[in-house]
Amino acid sequence: MKTLSLILGASLLFSTFASAETNLPDRQTELPAHAKAASTEYLVPRDLATIPNTEFGNKVKQGYSLFVNSQTMRGQYVGNEQNCANCHMQAGMKANSAPLWGAFMAYPAYRKKNDKVNTYAERIQGCFKYSMNGVAPAVDSPELVALTAYSYWLAMGGLLDKYDMQSTQIPEMSDAVVQLGGKADSFVLPETIAAALPIEQRNKLAGRGYPKLAKSAQTPSIERGEIVYKQTCSTCHGDSGQGLKQDGVQSFPPLWGKGSFNWGAGMHRVNTAAFFIYENMPLGKSIQLSNQQAWDVAAFMNSHERPQDPRFTGDLKANQEQYHNHQGYYGKTVNGKVVGENAFPAEAVD
């Protein structure tokens, strides 16, 4: 833990943020999935209407707006038809839907894979690169400042209320502190909360990520998944996974194709998608599919082409071996075609 603190301190002081654009470490490490916890344990963020009318409050508000309508960043940072809120229900507040409060409290996090401590801001940069098929805004950009401020606000409000400090205002913190994340030594929590939630516990908040789904009895099948898709999903996501768009506004997200998340995004993993789908789909209903159907439809969805993995440098096999040792179809042959060979352009920004 001491070593980690030192690393963190060093990162803070010398700021490794700038290197984010020059290399592309595998930041999309699999989202940790745990068994579902009792709902009473989840953090419940405060009502958006309580965001103060201050400079800090305005950053929080902007973060919310960017989160639900990410298309305002289209062409600059966002290269597809996705909005953050497509995969994080209730504008990132909902437990078991990869809530921002759960992620915020889990960073900075040390990753064995790139031997680096990633800050929360850097984690969000990964979302832009992969899930949004775009180019990450700089850490000190208004967009990243806003998104991290919003995440912090959700987490802190939820924590204060959970620990019976409903009347305590959410402390306003500097951008630098907020961008590190809630697991940093320098992140100050009220004493009672700090005592109840030591640093090593903060990345395990109940409701973080998508709840783990038991393996299906049968190996996930693209063919069975197609049937599930047509029966259940196509009404909102379209016959060819293109989503639904009206008057230039993409209301339902594309699940594959050029407007979708790319081959580096966490959601391209069959298991992550199965966890998400089982718990969160259909919208407003949640858990409707059987365990097997969720796995099958996740396989079907993720067997289609999407934008290229931005880490791809021309050798599909090499990229697969380096970054795709997990449950997914990248580099594998489906219906006679190697998935990833016909991928759409990555970083589709102007």
Add this chain to the structure above:
Amino acid sequence: MPMKNIFRSIIGLSALLLVQAPAFSATPPAAMVCESCHGTAGLGTPNLAPMLAGMDKDYLVEQINHFKNGNRKNPSMTSMVMTLATPESVQQVAAFFASLPAPTISNIEKRGDNVIITDPARKLVYQGDWTRNIPACATCHGPSGLGVAHFPRLASQHADYISNQLTAWQNKKRTGDKNNVMATIAQQLTASEIQHLAQYFAAIK
């Protein structure tokens, strides 16, 4: 002289077209019966019939079929749709009303445009209430409730119609939605929320 005659004929013909175009020439015979309640412009009549103008064609086809197969229960509509005997006539009527212009909305509001929303109905529209698993209405019904493909437009729809429908979803007089999503959401709404939501959407002009 022949020139003058031709000129006269052109004027006569134009006048005829001008008079006939909006009211008659476009209305397919099968849709005539609909117009008595839904209006020649498809704008509906309060406390009688909803606005159909500009609705998605596939949505309208779906709804006519729901009346036919009993998924939607309404005594007058159940008998009215029986006049549309063939799938072609259903298509024709739906295409006709879909082609009529709906009132245009000047200030379209997207999710995220406003963060602090105090009006409870408007909050449901743009933010939902996830403690009851209610997503923002605008997620499926679009910015300002303008509709998204076969998810119908709610903006400037008659308030009585919207509240009747939400109640119909609750008491299962209206069914047939894919995955039962709208029925599930409607079950969560209180009577007062239904009234306020209906008024909110009706007032979007």
